[in-house]
Amino acid sequence: MSIMEIEGVRYSYDGRRNVLKGVSAKFEAGKMYAVLGPSGCGKTTLLSLLGGLDSPASGRILYQGEDIAKTGLAEHRRSHVAFIFQSYNLIDYLTPMENVALTSKLPPLPILERLGFTPEEAKRNVLKLSGGQQQRVAIARALASDAQVILADEPTGNLDEDTAAGITGILKECAHKSGKCVVIVTHSNELAKSADAAMRLRKGELQISDGR
Amino acid sequence: MSLFHRAFLYVTRKLTKTFLLLLILLVISTLALSGAAIKDATGTAALNVRQALGGIFTLQQNTSDPSKWVSTPVGNAGSQSYYGGEPLTVDLAERIMTGAAGISGYNATYTNYIVPLNADGRILELIDSEDNGTGLGSLMAGHGDFNSTVAAIAATNTAYDSYFAGGYIELTEGRHFTAGDKNPAIISAELAELNGLGVGSKITLRMSEYKAAMMGIDAGKTKVEVTVVGLFRSTAKSTTSLSNWSMDNSIFTTLEAVKTARPDMGDESFERIQFYVNDPGEMERIVRRVKSLPDLDPTDFIVTVDSSNVDAVMEPLTNMNRLISILILLVLAVGGAVLCLVLSVRVKERVHESGVQLALGISKKTIVAQYLAEVVIIAVLAFSLSAFASGFVAKTVGSQLLNDTISDRAQSPAGKTPGTSVDGETFLGSADFAPEFEGSSPLTKIEVEVKPATAAWMCGAGFLIICAAVMLAAAPVLRMKPREILSKMS
Structure with a gap:
């Protein structure tokens, strides 16, 4: 049973250049998906549409069978999805604990400790953390939310190989152990290999294949 | 985390930005409050004169x-x-x-x-x-x-x-x-x-x-x-x-x-x-x-x-009152514009943060409310400080201004009358030898102070200006789609 679904979604910039030409796909809970494709092919656009940051020109995006355009994009963002960005996008005047607590009522420290933070590190200024640590804070923020879908845009793009592998492992754990649906936009074939399913965007069309 | 908590954390951790805004609000509120206190004082002086001499x-x-x-x-x-x-x-x-x-x-x-x-x-x-x-x-x-x-x-x-x-x-x-x-x-x-x-x-x-x-x-x-x-x-x-x-x-x-x-x-x-x-x-x-x-x-x-005694005092007081009213309006208008510009820069600098908040499902209204809460927190501090600062400014500058305005007239409370001429002789009355007092009636020498009602009124006006300035500054963010903001971020 899919948790999210896209049906015949079209999207174009300024009504001219079509980046998505009626793509359809289904996303299930407990699985990690990788979306691959060359730069500018519309991967991030697809992620934005799934996350309710933008609306398609036509087609529908369903969350648990309901059109998110009808339930409200802000509500969809607030309740159903959580984002992880390539550049971490943490609020720079908040500590890791406060970043995690931004939209969550759960105690942030256990989540951060699960991701390898000490209590001292959890109270530091986020700008004083390494890239890998910042990305782990972003993941903790996503985990702390009630969202069933985690949308990650190049989450390992700025990280070294070892750290990237660590982050990939955490995301995989999110899908397999926490039962979340994780959709990752990436250029990394290594990451795509770790995914349960890979989707390739080419010339506005989506090809779905087994990740392995 | 509530928007007030976020606002408080921003204000206490972005100290340079907080200090700059505090300074601007302090200057605006001190000038406006001092002006209002001087205006109040001229009004009271005019009332005293009208009642006592008029x-x-x-x-x-x-x-x-x-x-x-x-x-x-x-x-x-x-x-x-x-x-x-x-x-x-x-x-x-x-x-x-x-x-x-x-x-x-x-x-x-x-x-x-x-x-x-x-x-x-x-x-x-x-x-x-x-x-x-x-x-x-x-x-x-x-x-x-x-x-x-x-x-x-x-x-x-x-x-x-x-x-x-x-x-x-x-x-x-x-x-x-x-x-x-x-x-x-x-x-x-x-x-x-x-x-x-x-x-x-x-x-x-x-x-x-x-x-x-x-x-x-x-x-x-x-x-x-x-x-x-x-x-x-x-x-x-x-x-x-x-x-x-x-x-x-x-x-x-x-x-x-x-x-x-x-x-x-x-x-x-x-x-x-x-x-x-x-x-x-x-x-x-x-x-x-x-x-x-x-x-x-x-x-x-x-x-x-x-009415000469009254006119002598009332005219400069009225002129002064008018001038101060214009100055207050000018301070509020220019102050509002400066505030709006500064807040616009702040909002632009924080597009990234706004985008992240939107992506996390925080509504635009809540984001703008956080901006407003931050400015209000700083404004409360600025207004409190300005109550003291304007008390001092109003006392020194205001008293000097009032005295300069009304001190160049000698007053003869005995009420001199022109010399009476009968058959070519001029008769002088005792009033012609009566003491002449320097300056206007001492009734105009009143304390220039910031009254609680004036301070409350100015706080109200200040709050409205802050609301308007925040709304204007945040308008570009309010108009943008979350995706646009995230595009700008990247």
């Missing part, structure tokens, strides 16, 4: 009719002329009080010059003060005890005397007297101290021996003993034609006492009666009623509403 009309004899003047021979020195029309009496004043409703009280005055003696019969030591440069002092040198004369101001109710009512002098000890008192006197506390006198002390008044000899009068028979019932002190500096006729040497007493000491007054009565009306707005109606009273011959009297 509600007075004066009844004087119509000395312009030559047929009403009487000339009497004076010893071998020539003749003396005085007005012989219907005299200004207490009875007349009472008739007017009864006939025209709306008058709260009156005081009839007459001033002449007498020599004051202490219980030992010695002339009182007088306070030396500067004259107003008429040269009368040197002219009178060598005129015997004439240089020891002081002004004896006859009054029927000193509480309504123009010097007291105008705030130029104030009672510091004892009480005021009325026409019913038997030979009372009010003298300056300074004169009393110089001569070891106090409330209850006796003073003898008599005619100047020099003047009496000229008129063939035995000065020894003009003595009248008065009792000090009150002491006053001047609230402003004053000058007179003769140093010894200064305010601090003057003695307030009754007409009977003055007439005993100056028998040469003959049938002369009061020089003027000043009536105080309850509501200055009713002045025109009351004056019209007085002029039409059946038992008053309109040709015998002149009723004047002297």
Whole structure:
């Protein structure tokens, strides 16, 4: 049973250049998906549409069978999805604990400790953390939310190989152990290999294949 | 995490930005609040002046009719002329009080010059003060005890005397007297101290021996003993034609006492009666009623509403009030614009943060509310600091401005009238020798302070400006789609 679904979604910039030409796909809970494709092919656009940051020109995006355009994009963002960005996008005047607590009522420290933070590190200024640590804070923020879908845009793009592998492992754990649906936009074939399913965007069309 | 918690964390952790905004808000609110305090002060001063000086009309004899003047021979020195029309009496004043409703009280005055003696019969030591440069002092040198004369101001109710009512002098000890008192006197506390006198002390008044000899009068028979019932002190500096006729040497007493000491007054009565009306707005109606009273011959009297003192003070106060109002509006408008610009820069710098918050499902309204909460937190601090800062600014700058505005006018509460000319001769009244006070009525010298109501009003206005500035600054973010913001971020 899919948790999210896209049906015949079209999207174009300024009504001219079509980046998505009626793509359809289904996303299930407990699985990690990788979306691959060359730069500018519309991967991030697809992620934005799934996350309710933008609306398609036509087609529908369903969350648990309901059109998110009808339930409200802000509500969809607030309740159903959580984002992880390539550049971490943490609020720079908040500590890791406060970043995690931004939209969550759960105690942030256990989540951060699960991701390898000490209590001292959890109270530091986020700008004083390494890239890998910042990305782990972003993941903790996503985990702390009630969202069933985690949308990650190049989450390992700025990280070294070892750290990237660590982050990939955490995301995989999110899908397999926490039962979340994780959709990752990436250029990394290594990451795509770790995914349960890979989707390739080419010339506005989506090809779905087994990740392995 | 609530938006207020986020706002508090932003304010306390982005200290440079917080300090800059605090400084801007502090300057704007201090200027606006100081202006409002000065405006309040000018308003209060204007109200005081209008109430204290604006509600007075004066009844004087119509000395312009030559047929009403009487000339009497004076010893071998020539003749003396005085007005012989219907005299200004207490009875007349009472008739007017009864006939025209709306008058709260009156005081009839007459001033002449007498020599004051202490219980030992010695002339009182007088306070030396500067004259107003008429040269009368040197002219009178060598005129015997004439240089020891002081002004004896006859009054029927000193509480309504123009010097007291105008705030130029104030009672510091004892009480005021009325026409019913038997030979009372009010003298300056300074004169009393110089001569070891106090409330209850006796003073003898008599005619100047020099003047009496000229008129063939035995000065020894003009003595009248008065009792000090009150002491006053001047609230402003004053000058007179003769140093010894200064305010601090003057003695307030009754007409009977003055007439005993100056028998040469003959049938002369009061020089003027000043009536105080309850509501200055009713002045025109009351004056019209007085002029039409059946038992008053309109040709015998002149009723004047002297607004010169009021105008002299009111005009600069009104101008100042107008100027301050414009300045306040200017400060608020320019301050609002500066605030809007600064907040716009802040919002632009925080597009990234806004995008992240939107992606996390925080609504645009909540994001703008957080911006507003941050500015309000800083504004509360700025307004609190400005309450102290503006108190200081308003006190120093405001007092200086007010004093500069209204200090270039000399005031004569006695109400001078132009010299009366009869058959080519010019007659001067006692008011022409009356003390002139520097500056305006001391009633305008009020404390410039920030009143709680003014502060509250300014806080309200400040809050509205902040709301408008935040909304304007945040408008570009409010218009943008979350995806656009995230695009800008990347």
